[in-house]
Amino acid sequence: MLRLSFRSTLLLSFLLIAATLAAAAATGWLGIEAIARAIQDGNRKALALSAAARQLGERTVDLERSARQYLVLGEPALAGRFDATLADALAAIAVLESADPSFAPPASEWRQIGQRIQARVMRTDAEMDREADADFAHLTALSATFASQVDSHLARQNQAVMQALEDERHIVAVQIIGALLLASVLATLSGWWLLRPLGRIEHAIAELGENRLAEPIRIGGPADLRQLGERLDWLRLRLAELEANRNRVLRHVSHELKTPLASLREGVALLADGVLGRLTPEQREVAGILEHSARALQERIEQLLKYNASQFDARTLNLQPTALLPLLREVGGEYQLLTQARDLRLSLTGDAPIVPADVGKLRIAFSNLVANAIAFSPTGGRIEIEVGVTDDKVVIDCRDEGPGIEPAELERIFEPFFQGSRSSPNAGKGSGIGLAIVHEFISAHRGTVRALPGEHGAHFRIELPHA
Numbered sequence: 091m092l093r094l095s096f097r098s099t100l101l102l103s104f105l106l107i108a109a110t111l112a113a114a115a116a117t118g119w120l121g122i123e124a125i126a127r128a129i130q131d132g133n134r135k136a137l138a139l140s141a142a143a144r145q146l147g148e149r150t151v152d153l154e155r156s157a158r159q160y161l162v163l164g165e166p167a168l169a170g171r172f173d174a175t176l177a178d179a180l181a182a183i184a185v186l187e188s189a190d191p192s193f194a195p196p197a198s199e200w201r202q203i204g205q206r207i208q209a210r211v212m213r214t215d216a217e218m219d220r221e222a223d224a225d226f227a228h229l230t231a232l233s234a235t236f237a238s239q240v241d242s243h244l245a246r247q248n249q250a251v252m253q254a255l256e257d258e259r260h261i262v263a264v265q266i267i268g269a270l271l272l273a274s275v276l277a278t279l280s281g282w283w284l285l286r287p288l289g290r291i292e293h294a295i296a297e298l299g300e301n302r303l304a305e306p307i308r309i310g311g312p313a314d315l316r317q318l319g320e321r322l323d324w325l326r327l328r329l330a331e332l333e334a335n336r337n338r339v340l341r342h343v344s345h346e347l348k349t350p351l352a353s354l355r356e357g358v359a360l361l362a363d364g365v366l367g368r369l370t371p372e373q374r375e376v377a378g379i380l381e382h383s384a385r386a387l388q389e390r391i392e393q394l395l396k397y398n399a400s401q402f403d404a405r406t407l408n409l410q411p412t413a414l415l416p417l418l419r420e421v422g423g424e425y426q427l428l429t430q431a432r433d434l435r436l437s438l439t440g441d442a443p444i445v446p447a448d449v450g451k452l453r454i455a456f457s458n459l460v461a462n463a464i465a466f467s468p469t470g471g472r473i474e475i476e477v478g479v480t481d482d483k484v485v486i487d488c489r490d491e492g493p494g495i496e497p498a499e500l501e502r503i504f505e506p507f508f509q510g511s512r513s514s515p516n517a518g519k520g521s522g523i524g525l526a527i528v529h530e531f532i533s534a535h536r537g538t539v540r541a542l543p544g545e546h547g548a549h550f551r552i553e554l555p556h557a
Contacts, residue, residue: 099312103280107273114269118262125255132251135189136244142185143233143240149179150233153204154226157211172211176204186236190243193236200232287311287319294322300533303330304406355384407534412447414484414554415440415477421456422475425464433470436460440477442484445556447535455531455539458524459488459550466492466548479556483537486552494548500541504529528552 152175160168180201187197207225287309294307303326309319358381361369369377415438422436429436463473471491478485495503499510506526532539537554 099280099284103276103284107276107280110269110273110276114265117265121258121262125251125258128254129251132247136247138185139189139240139244142182142189143237146179146182146186146236147233149175149182150226150229153179153207153229157207157226160211169211172208176208179204183236186240190239192243193239196232196235196239200229200236203229203232283311287315291315291318291322294319294326298322298326298329302534303333355381355388358384407448407451409446409448411444412449412452413444414442414447414452414486417449417453418456418475418477418486421453421460424457425460428464429473432464432467434464434467435472436475437472438475438477442477442479442486443556445484445554447554448531451531451534455528455552458528459552462524463488463490463492463548466490468492480553482555483553484556486554488550488552489544489547491547494544494546495541497543500543503541504539 153172156168156172156175159165160172183193183197183200186193203225207229210225290307290309294309297303297305297307307319307323307326309316309322358377362374362377362381418438422438425436428434460473460475467473467490473491474487474489476487476489478487495510499508502508503510504525506523508526529539532552532554535554537552539550539552542549542551
């Protein structure tokens with residue numbers, strides 16, 4: 091089986107398109123060249139027929155003049171002139187007769203009359219002159235008939251040439267249109283053959299960049315692009331293996347740390363309770379520091395496991411038609427007691443179409459976003475959630491009246507365990523993974539979440555596809 095590369099396919103497509111257009115141009119040129127030669131031959135024959143018709147008319151007049159002069163004067167030179175004139179007239183008739191079979195009847199009649207006049211000229215009696223008048227008048231009429239027939243013949247010939255030219259023009263137009271259509275089909279097929287695998291490669295690279303490693307990568311098209319697809323699939327498998335190893339190591343390390351950490355916390359608790367003897371104030375302070383550090387380390391390990399679990403869960407989605415507004419109302423209702431305790435006003439406005447989504451994961455993302463807004467809002471503040479539609483996306487804006495985000499930290503705010511430099515007295519010490527989980531789950535839905543700059547408070551925008 092022939093396995094063409096990308097460059098070979100591109101070159102072959104160009105050559106096929108060029109050959110198609112060149113064939114159409116060559117065929118049109120040959121047809122026009124044939125018509126041009128036909129026009130030249132027609133013009134040459136038309137000149138010959140016109141000259142023959144004119145010569146016949148002139149020789150008919152000269153023939154009558156020579157005959158009458160010979161009858162009056164009787165000089166032999168005049169008889170020779172008559173014979174030469176008659177020969178020229180017969181030559182012109184031969185030219186006309188060869189051009190069109192329709193000239194044969196008048197040509198035969200002209201010859202008979204000419205021969206009869208020639209025979210009569212040789213006689214010298216007076217009756218011959220009167221008998222020749224009718225013949226000469228008949229010859230003149232025949233010459234006029236020849237001239238008329240020549241004009242008709244030339245008109246028919248011109249009409250035939252023009253019709254042939256029109257037919258050839260139509261044929262050339264059809265050939266050009268056919269060549270353009272064929273070239274368009276070839277270009278479309280070539281573009282489909284070449285661009286479709288490039289689009290799949292771009293999609294595959296985007297999937298790898300977003301850590302979606304479940305689906306195999308299959309690339310068709312030219313041989314080198316198929317080989318590139320195979321390398322990308324090998325890379326996918328390698329990344330999946332590395333990800334699995336990372337998760338395995340993370341679980342093992344967390345398990346190995348949690349066991350001695352639990353023993354450490356238990357021992358510190360025993361020391362703090364005085365089970366092993368009364369502690370001095372300095373020793374109690376040290377025990378407090380150890381207990382706080384052990385608790386903080388345990389929380390970090392649990393946060394790390396939680397974020398790792400969110401990354402794993404984001405790879406598989408159970409998509410169902412989901413109404414966003416009721417879902418956001420449910421999430422807001424879960425924080426009703428907390429907002430009332432802090433005298434916060436949570437408003438939800440707008441509307442949105444049904445979107446395909448994993449309800450559980452989207453609920454977690456919205457819940458983390460609302461929890462973040464509540465944590466950083468001042469007492470008596472306002473949290474606004476606005477839902478709208480832009481083109482083929484659903485836009486969800488969440489604004490609060492907290493300290494906001496530094497412009498330089500807008501991109502980093504979704505990094506795991508990153509906490510902004512601005513803090514709120516009501517927020518306490520956060521884990522730094524809430525917004526990271528929002529980013530993971532929204533990206534899994536092929537959406538985006540951004541922190542937008544604002545003068546007062548934080549402004550987060552989520553965009554989800556709905557078409």
